[in-house]
Amino acid sequence: MIQQFADWLVYGLFGLDAASPLGVAVNFFFYDTVKILILLFFISVLMGIVNAYFPIERLRNYLMTHKMYGLQYLLASLFGAITPFCSCSSIPLFIGFVKGGIPLGVTFAFLITSPLVNEVAVAMFLGSFGLKVTVVYVVSGILLGMVGGFVLGRMRLDGYLSDWVKQIQANSSAQADEWEKDHTTFWKRLPVIVHDAWGIVRGVLVYILIGIGVGAFMHGFVPEGFFEQYMAKDNWLAVPLSVILAVPMYANAAGIVPVIEVFVAKGIPVGTAIAFMMGVVGLSLPEATLLKKVMTWKLIGIFFGTVAAFIILSGYLFNWLL
């Protein structure tokens, strides 16, 4: 339906030639923009509803009062996936977990998945790569959080926290705070959720437009298989290189997926592309500087290094599997 709309608009109303590079580019731009904006809005609403019923305080209290023999990593990671992520929320969350005496590894599981799997990333992937790749991305993002959190937990890193955080940790109590149950009805909440979802769409709109614009240009004007010569499957350096490139990038996560989509269409292996995306979305310099308030540089280095290593590994895995 959206394709028909784009065809009608571009080839009919604008009168562009469907066989010309410009026609293809402009068609791609309208098709992808409409599709991704619709997806983003609905996924944001959906996640907002889930969140209204499973607030993070609830997870914390649950983790504090139940012994789960490893299952806590899965839970923390799953919760990380459904909570909306704002990089500046990571500190209060981190402290909240530490305060509750939740082990560092479990906290890391949450911290890894939270930025990796969020409404913007899911909508962009769904719109650009389709369901299969999105499922692979989400499942591996959750697994990455679990495994990464578990490995980091094993390293006994508590000594590398900032001093004031160590103090909080020493005074932590497993006593769950009274969890205030919100009695607002669903219908009263919905406008707020929709308002928030709209805010998310508006916040990333510019990046999406720029990203799709660049993607559309390449889609129309760059020949098929162009990138294959630089980033072919048998080039072993491609995956680690793209992850290293990806870590410093962040804010343009929404804009980067449409570009990557075209990269993939023109010959870059999907695994390399997913690894790159995970690096962009999951690890970023702004996040590192925020984490500095609660961790020493050494701990941030270990955290980023471990996660990056796992992202590179999964990149190889996807190239081999997909």
Added chain:
Amino acid sequence: MEVKVLGPGCAKCKSAFQVVEKVVKENNVDATVTKVEDIVEMMMYNIMSTPAVVVDGVVKIKGHVPTADEVKEALGI
């Protein structure tokens, strides 16, 4: 009345602050609105998601940018 908007300084926290300021101004509420960016102070209120709005020491809104109506309710107007 003392109103505090808690948030480390991201875009969401800034817009939350603007919403609160606007409501206070438009309704001539006798309140001082301050923005708290210090993590240590923020943690005293036991919140885990920002932005948050605190009215006279009580956390009224947390985890999202409030609408004007929500702020009015939190301020009791």
